[in-house]
């Protein structure tokens with residue numbers, strides 16, 4: 001069944017009391033349309049059917065991910081019905097929940113988009129940030145490569161063998177008399 005068919009089924013269900021808005025576990029005996037679930041608690045709600053084919057995952061009530069489509073077989077599972085009866089969740093056939101769901105999705109997409117745009121901005125700001133420059137491994141002196149961004153972030157250059165040693169190094173500025181420049185060298189402070 002398509003979602004549209006499901007929706008129209010709900011929209012014409014006004015004449016069927018008990019199948020509109022908030023419903024109870026016993027109503028599932030006569031209802032097989034779309035269900036929405038809202039997490040009313042501060043903890044994550046996660047339930048799946050025994051075979052794992054259908055799953056409900058809801059974030060805490062203030063997370064912006066507290067509303068979701070509730071698979072019918074999850075709704076019928078005893079584990080889920082227990083938290084439903086304890087009013088940890090609210091189950092609804094109300095198409096208005098679809099609007100809440102859409103809003104939550106739009107919010108999440110906007111959040112992802114903002115994160116992507118931020119990343120793009122950093123690279124677009126200066127595409128050179130992605131360029132690789134040769135450097136000497138701070139531990140063994142072998143040649144390795146760093147991105148310009150890594151250099152700007154003052155990360156120690158390390159070869160693949162010593163990449164895990166980064167936290168051990170601190171940058172030390174020194175004045176190179178030969179070139180009249182202030183340079184950075186990487187030292188391991190003695191423990």
Ligand SMILES: [Zn+2]
Nearest residue numbers: 137140159162
């Ligand atoms: Zn090395």
